[in-house]
Amino acid sequence: MGEFKHFVIVKFKEGVAVDDLTKGMEKLVSEIHAVKSFEWGQDIESLDVLRQGFTHAFLMTFNKKEDFVAFQSHPNHVEFSTKFSAAIENIVLLDFPSTLVKAPA
């Protein structure tokens, strides 16, 4: 089995300081060793109807599920989640063991 993924897509509330939140998330993952890699982006491409109002994606990778569990319960993550939750209008989370079909050359 490969890596374990934590994927989040978000629509933020009107007027939220999104930059502060993404910077907070960058700080968070830099503090928590269990997070293997982290990348994020803001959709600037796809049709609004296909995005269903979601604008941001956050992708975290862990070596194994246990690392994800450790991340979830880390006090810094719990604290950040409270702040983050207050800023979002809609969110979908998906957590799963990843199947890598085509690896980067």
Place this chain on the structure above:
Amino acid sequence: MGEFKHFVIVKFKEGVAVDDLTKGMEKLVSEIHAVKSFEWGQDIESLDVLRQGFTHAFLMTFNKKEDFVAFQSHPNHVEFSTKFSAAIENIVLLDFPSTLVKAPA
């Protein structure tokens, strides 16, 4: 600017042969050189209320936006999309230049 991501989350219709579709997608990306990497998974972890019914995530990575555009218009992709669309009950697409904050060691 970093890589370009094509991120899709899906809820399939009842009774759909999901294995056939994921195998079809694996075949598709193996045929199209523009796709740098591809991974996918089925959520077996998060709370249903947080998933909003979505069960599968598909993540494709391209070296640059132009490669994604080439993929989108590739005849094999167009053909597959028609088949795929018929099988889904709900879908969200996000396409974005990725900001890599924490790289795999």
